[in-house]
Amino acid sequence: MCASYGLDPRFTDDELLAEADAEVIEGLRIWAEQNAGETLRPTGKNLRNLNPLLLAHDEKMALEPSWWGYLVNGEPAKFPSINTRSERLQERPAGLKTRAIVPSTGWFEMQKPARVWHEFALENQALFGMAAVTQRGRTPEGEWITCYSVVMAPAADHLKxxxxxxxxxxxxxxxxxxxxxxxxxxxxxxxxxxxxxLAERITVSARP
Structure with a gap:
């Protein structure tokens, strides 16, 4: 399951969402530069990082700082919530009521039992979107915010x-x-x- 991903400020926008305008692209690049190339990880009780999320707003795409994982009663959910299985959404389409797209230049997985991290990405650091479902949640400080969960499916054959x-x-x-x-x-x-x-074009590289 996706436990971290990246947003490299040097991205190319070849694969970026057709609806994204120059302002959204620039907003993503500025955020990525300010994040200093750090890997994005779930936001938890002791980690308060808000990540850029793309949502529909008045028929256009808007960028919104959002919380990765769900918040319940003002604290991170005690159940796994950073990922949602596509099979569950196929069985219960109501879970698709509110959706978003997570901009990324690559996601990371640990290969077991070797315990080696790998990055999965498109060529030329192309920016791409990952499907997400969302819901509103209240932070420990009482602020209402959009929370998101990345939708996961069985891997493409060449990635399994x-x-x-x-x-x-x-x-x-x-x-x-x-x-x-x-x-x-x-x-x-x-x-x-x-x-x-699109997954047919994903390549894999070992991370140090």
Whole structure:
């Protein structure tokens, strides 16, 4: 399951969501530079980092600092919430009521039993989107904020030797539909199919 990902400020925007405008691109680049190339990790009780999330706002794409993982009663959920299985959303499409896209240049998984970290990315540090579902939550300080969970599906065949799951990738042509269409089993099925096509271009490299 996706436990960390990256957003390199040197990204190219070849694969960026068709709806993203120059302001969104610049906002992502500024955030990534300020983050100094640090790997993005879930926000927890003792870690308060808000990550950029892309949501639909007035028929356009908007960038919003958001909390990775769900908040319940003012604290991080006690159940696993940073990832959501695509199979669960296929069975219960109501879980797709509110959705977002996580901008990334690569995600990281540990290969077992060797315990070697690997990065999964497109060529040329291309920026791509990972599917997410969202809900509102209240921080320990009482602030209401958008929380997100990355949608995970079975890994593409050429990636299974490294990890059996991978994020659902949202290609540009599906951006608007993923963010705005009514929740349904068909929407999740379409996203998984489109993700499989984009996943063929994902390459893997060992991390020191």
């Amino acid at each position: 030797e490294f990890h059996d799951r991978m994020p659902v990738l949202i290609p540009p042509h599906l951006t608007h539909e993923w963010l705005t269409a009514p929740p349904s089993r068909d929407l999740m099925d379409e996203a998984i199919l489109a993700s499989g096509e």
